[in-house]
Amino acid sequence: MSKPVIYELNGVSLPHDDAIITPQVAASLKRGNYERAEVLATPKFLEPEDRVLELGAGLGYISSYAAKVIGVSHVTCVEANPKLADYIRGVHEMQGLENTEVRNCVALPGGAKLNPDKTMPFYIREPFWSSSLDPGRDAIAVENIAQEYLSDLIKDAGATALIVDIEGGERDLFKGGDLGSVRKIYVELHTRYIRPKGIKACFDALSEHGFYYDQRVSHGGVVLFRKL
Template sequence: MSDGLVYELNGVSLPHDDAIITPQVAAALKRGNYERPEVLATPKFLEPEDRVLELGAGIGYISSYVAKVIGVAHVTCVEANPMLADYIRRMHEMQGLSNTSVKNCVAVPGGAKLAPEKEVDFYIREPFWSSSLDEGRDVVSVARIPQEYLSDLIREADATALIVDIEGGERDIFQGGDLGTVRKIYVELHTRYIRPKGIKACFDALSEQGFYYDQRVSHGGVVLFRKL
């Protein structure tokens, strides 16, 4: 439920919604440090001509920021949580954006075999950022979500840049497939989920496809890879 409250942060307006804006998120928005590493980093590697594919779009703040403030050509948001996907659409409409689109689906590695029904169980938790494909604990609900190959999503979006925050899915998402037109990949590494072996698997997969670690933009667990 929204009470008419709107947060303003770095040129982006975010409507309050009790189901989406948790007290923790609200506090970060009020402090002005919500997704701060991404806000500081994205202007350093995104250009107006870039077409961005964002995996794990959350509440739509970063997509709104890069579409509205940086002014990239287009942003395609991929978000598995149906409630968040709906909120992102509202977010983009509030900004008056015409250079964005939202897909409620799960991206899977290009070389993976999809289930016959082409859907997967997505486990929704509170807070929303704990939701994932892993059954685990503290599940609030389960949604059946369409799967799409990452290579297909890249081709459809004509993406030149990826922004990836998928709660451990980064371990496998770059395995196989074709990264096509993508030249920049900004990914958050969730060490608590994927552990050192998963980090190595992520780096190895991208290295095999010709990407290198850009230390000038990378910071802590958020890493930029560029195509050689």
């Protein structure tokens, strides 16, 4: 029986899973540049006392890095893809982490109306990072996922920092609601999905909440906002 493949990257161990880790992702893990921008940026704004809420947790790599290597107080991962949510739980267990939680749900802005059954369709695509709430692109499966208001997730997690990578969902995420205890928001902007008007909407909403663009940490399409 062959030995299981484990990727070791910046102090984090990730088990191979054919259903999740594509050849492209595997190559990036082997080269050591998977989520490189985030690994370089997070130590610049996360501190040990921070409680992190991560939306769109992917493989659980950044959450594991934040909890294990940076040593933040707690990380709550929100992942809409149920298979990824299970994988992330396994990754956290592999690191021996006890200060993390994984929630399989979708975060909604404060002004959004919940569906009667408090679920909504999430469109699964390959590779996994193409999955989203957008029905307009080819999907291999559709899952009905629990809806949660962002403000409730923040309150439940006691979050002081948000890390957001949700394939265009950032456009409307920050409209209305209450960002409560959050003081730092690190978000990947997906211009190809939300277009310039969506970028402006995201900046405008965060400005209304009292956040400003932090040039020192931001790079390209990954932007840090801080509370004034």
